[in-house]
Amino acid sequence: MTTASSLPPWGPRERVALAPLTTLELGGPARYLAEAEDQGTIVDALRWAAGLGLPVTVLGGGSNVVVADGGVDGLVLRIGLRGVAVERAADTALVTAAAGEPWDELVARCVDEGWAGLECLSGIPGTVGATPIQNVGAYGQDVAQTIERVRALDRRTCEATTLLPADLRFGYRSSALREQPERHVVLAVSFRLRVASAATVAYPELGRVLAAGRQPPTVAAVREAVLELRRGKSMVLDANDPNRRSAGSFFINPVLSAPELAALRERAAAGGITDEVPTFAADGDRCRIPAAWLIERAGFAKGHLSGRVGISTRHSLALVNRGGATADELLSLARHIAARVDERFGVRLRPEPVFLGFPAGNPLDP
Ligand SMILES: Cc1cc2nc3c(=O)[nH]c(=O)nc-3n(C[C@H](O)[C@H](O)[C@H](O)COP(=O)(O)OP(=O)(O)OC[C@H]3O[C@@H](n4cnc5c(N)ncnc54)[C@H](O)[C@@H]3O)c2cc1C
Known part of the structure; x- marks a missing residue:
């Protein structure tokens, strides 16, 4: 039996409350919780849990989960990998972000650069690594439209592997990753964005908000319009909003x-x-x-x-x-x-x- 005194050096903690790590703020504790800021820690954690026969649950920003009142058995592994890299081509930018990067910070950065492809996904809480899981989408855009590849750790072999759109089988709020959560941990996601491109507006409600402004709208104008629409629906996290404890659309x-x-x-x-x-x-x-x-x-x-x-x-x-x-x-x-x-x-x-x-x-x- 594992005791607190025999816990490994990469830092799992016992009986950690999960409610504060989720936007719904409810549910019980994790039997063990560890924060992984590098790939080595994820591998150590997976091997440790496998050795003890413990199930492993991956957590990002906790904005799309409901935790049971009895908590989560086994090890909850919170992904905190950081870093963003950009490869420029003539009229595109390949933006690769580590799984633990806050999603909206990445969107804001790409919009500041004037790169198109993520602007309608402004204001969505959570981490980059979770976006391919349910093919995050809003206002006529989803990440399947721009994801070129996902770097993931195969949980069975602990080897890193590259998943292409054909492997990811994106659908409406679905992907192969969501269907088989025990297969992979997402390490990084690469998005192919359009450089110096006008934004495409495919969603009627958004189109109406933007109709009064410049034509065609800039990606920055689309981001602002999306944030405004989302604020009106309590779909942007705000500590003072009485509707704030949710998981978005249920x-x-x-x-x-x-x-x-x-x-x-x-x-x-x-x-x-x-x-x-x-x-x-x-x-x-x-x-x-x-x-x-x-x-x-x-x-x-x-x-x-x-x-x-x-x-x-x-x-x-x-x-x-x-x-x-x-x-x-x-x-x-x-x-x-x-x-x-x-x-x-x-x-x-x-x-x-x-x-x-x-x-x-x-x-x-x-
Ligand atoms: C106010 C609000 C508005 C929202 N609006 C939208 C919206 O417009 N569109 C939309 O699609 N969603 C929306 N959501 C849902 C949520 O924000 C997204 O699904 C987001 O991508 C979840 O990210 P997360 O890091 O919080 O994931 P978590 O909630 O921590 O995890 C969600 C799932 O992804 C898995 N996961 C997380 N990280 C990894 C990883 N690195 N590797 C493998 N699996 C992983 C988890 O195991 C879990 O199964 C909203 C939520 C809130 C609270």
Whole structure:
């Protein structure tokens, strides 16, 4: 048995509270927690945990996780690798950032340089290394559009390897990395950005905000507009915002086939809903439905309260810890919302955050 006195020199600590390391600020402790600021520490940690038969969970900025009240067994490895390198070509810049770099600092730096490709992803919390996990996206951009390669550590061999877009299999809020979290630790991500390029604005809401300004907009103007829109939805972390304890959007926008969409339309009409179901194109003949539309029409308004948890007053997809809540309380509200949406529309919602310390399977299932 490992005791505190026999802990290895790279610094794992026992029973460390995880709530302060996450934006939801709830859940129990890690059995062991270590901060890794270099690749050697990650390798030492993986080998140590393997030797003791302990599971390893990787943590970045904690902005997309829900930690169980019982905490997380095994070793939680917090990735703090830093550094940014740039290779310039004629009209592009290949920006490689270490996994622990704060995401929005990287975006701000690229926007300052006038490089296009990440500007719509301004204001998203967390680290660079987490961005390929769920193919982080917002306002018509996602990282799959610019990621050229990911440097990762294979957890089985402890060897570094390069993953290309074909290996990463990006989809809407998904990737091979998210499907198999036990395979890799992301070490660095390389983004191919356009130099001296005008920004592309593909998102109607953003287009409207920018329409009054210069045409075509600069990447800096897009960043400012995105930050303004996000602030209005409490989607930028702000210590004074009562909606701040969230994981961003809690539910993924469901993707439906044509027959599923027809069935949804029928149920909505039968339920007396007169407005058209909004749709966005997805892959093939499938389309994406805003989960917010389903949630609101299932009877949950912004600001809905349920004890110490609730729905953000500014964004109906964000579930918030109003202070002192447990993960079970949050999950009960999430299940209640998902059950009502299912009952009313026959659509099963899926959660966007990653659940740590919970049993396998969809945590929204009753
Ligand atoms: C206010 C707010 C707004 C948000 N807005 C958006 C948005 O617009 N779009 C969007 O897509 N997301 C959004 N999010 C979610 C979140 O910020 C992103 O998913 C972000 O990329 C998570 O980064 P993180 O470092 O905090 O990851 P964490 O929450 O620490 O981890 C998330 C997952 O990634 C894994 N992971 C983290 N780092 C690594 C690594 N180096 N190697 C392997 N696995 C790793 C973890 O194991 C976990 O499974 C928002 C969250 C909040 C709180």
